[in-house]
Amino acid sequence: METYELVKSKAQAAKKAAAKLAVTGTAVKNKALLAMAAALENCCAEILAANAKDMAAARAKGMRSSMLDRLQLTEARIAGMADGLRQVAALPDPVGNVVDGKTLPNGLQITKVRVPLGVIGIIYEARPNVTADAAGLCLKSGNAVILKGGSEAMESNKAVAAVLAQAAEAAGLPTGAIQFIDTSDRQAVSDLIHLNGLVDVVIPRGGAGLIKTVVMNATVPVIETGAGVCHTYVDASADVEMAVKIAFNAKVQRPSVCNAMETLLVHRDIAQRFLPAMLAKYAEAKVEIRGDEDVQAFDKAVVPASEEDWATEYGDLRLSVKIVASIEEAMEHIARYGTGHSECIVTNDYSRAQLFQQTVDAAAVYVNASTRFTDGNEFGFGAEIGISTQKLHARGPMALPELTSTKYLVCGSGQVRE
Numbered sequence: 001m002e003t004y005e006l007v008k009s010k011a012q013a014a015k016k017a018a019a020k021l022a023v024t025g026t027a028v029k030n031k032a033l034l035a036m037a038a039a040l041e042n043c044c045a046e047i048l049a050a051n052a053k054d055m056a057a058a059r060a061k062g063m064r065s066s067m068l069d070r071l072q073l074t075e076a077r078i079a080g081m082a083d084g085l086r087q088v089a090a091l092p093d094p095v096g097n098v099v100d101g102k103t104l105p106n107g108l109q110i111t112k113v114r115v116p117l118g119v120i121g122i123i124y125e126a127r128p129n130v131t132a133d134a135a136g137l138c139l140k141s142g143n144a145v146i147l148k149g150g151s152e153a154m155e156s157n158k159a160v161a162a163v164l165a166q167a168a169e170a171a172g173l174p175t176g177a178i179q180f181i182d183t184s185d186r187q188a189v190s191d192l193i194h195l196n197g198l199v200d201v202v203i204p205r206g207g208a209g210l211i212k213t214v215v216m217n218a219t220v221p222v223i224e225t226g227a228g229v230c231h232t233y234v235d236a237s238a239d240v241e242m243a244v245k246i247a248f249n250a251k252v253q254r255p256s257v258c259n260a261m262e263t264l265l266v267h268r269d270i271a272q273r274f275l276p277a278m279l280a281k282y283a284e285a286k287v288e289i290r291g292d293e294d295v296q297a298f299d300k301a302v303v304p305a306s307e308e309d310w311a312t313e314y315g316d317l318r319l320s321v322k323i324v325a326s327i328e329e330a331m332e333h334i335a336r337y338g339t340g341h342s343e344c345i346v347t348n349d350y351s352r353a354q355l356f357q358q359t360v361d362a363a364a365v366y367v368n369a370s371t372r373f374t375d376g377n378e379f380g381f382g383a384e385i386g387i388s389t390q391k392l393h394a395r396g397p398m399a400l401p402e403l404t405s406t407k408y409l410v411c412g413s414g415q416v417r418e
Helices: 003-021 026-042 044-060 065-071 075-090 129-140 151-170 187-192 208-217 240-252 268-284 327-337 350-359
Strands: 098-103 109-116 119-124 144-148 178-180 201-205 230-234 261-267 288-291 318-324 342-346 364-367 404-411
Touching: 003 119, 003 144, 003 178, 003 187, 026 044, 026 075, 026 129, 026 151, 044 065, 044 075, 044 151, 065 151, 075 129, 119 129, 119 187, 119 208, 129 144, 129 151, 129 178, 144 187, 151 178, 187 208, 201 208, 230 240, 230 327, 240 261, 240 268, 240 342, 261 268, 261 327, 268 318, 318 327, 327 342, 327 350, 342 350, 350 364
Parallel strands: 119 144, 119 201, 144 178, 230 261, 230 342, 261 318, 288 318, 342 364
Antiparallel strands: 098 109, 109 404
């Protein structure tokens, strides 16, 4: 079967399933999610065997360590995927929730309710856990899902998707609600993002290159997520000990994720007190520093930063560092190179904190806290499909309500328009 026909047939099956899912009750959806969780644990050995094939191929190709970490599955990680599905089952179902309502002077009763988006295409890279996360969130919110994972995780994703689909159908969800595109042909992504009328929205999850490709080429609506060139700005009035703690956590705690800091901006008036301790702590953690000339003066190990570095999402233990003359210069730098994800100021000056939060244009703007908190679970929303960095429909952590649209239910008693 040609790639286009393969993708189209899966989208048609998902479209058919979506119509049934939209009216499937919460109890049935929760039963399916719990069955999916149990199936992952019961099929752990099978999934790990498939993942081992992906890991061997990735090592042979020289995949960098941070990406290998994303690709690898373990018993603990599979248990975590199962727990994630159970958590989604425990969350409130947004479908049918009344958002607003009123009675017009002519007697018409209007009720605005949440409804599923329909068919959601998820395009992602070498992270098999996304297969379970995306399937669970989409199903709980009444959507059918088409999964297109990266070729590096093909065997892992295929195994996980098959286990989930079989368990979901056995528990009462419509056949075809979980679709996995099992081809490495890159044309499949192009085909998926042009299936207007069959696919309601696509959500790319991955690096800046993948996201840009989907956004620039899709004719199907896109929710842009993930790319995170995140900054921490250490203001002149910052508490040095606090700033070191925050900036270290933002970079080192888990450098491969989108809410990790990629650029550290330091006010020149605090640089002498802050940078020596900060650079020493980064050196202990084996973080490679790329800095401007002023930063290089603090440590000969600092690599000169290029223009490209300021705009790069490293996803590993590399960090760009720049000394700035003012908060205005810091905000201008963020406006130029940031991706609208998460930005932070460390300061003891209330007015500067307010200025930063009001001026910086991002999904999450922090004062005196690590950017690593931008996450659905950390925000108390439960699981999320990703971090939206755009402004239409949804922004920030996308939990279950963000995977729905709305519909107006209008009830009358014979009214006609004059």
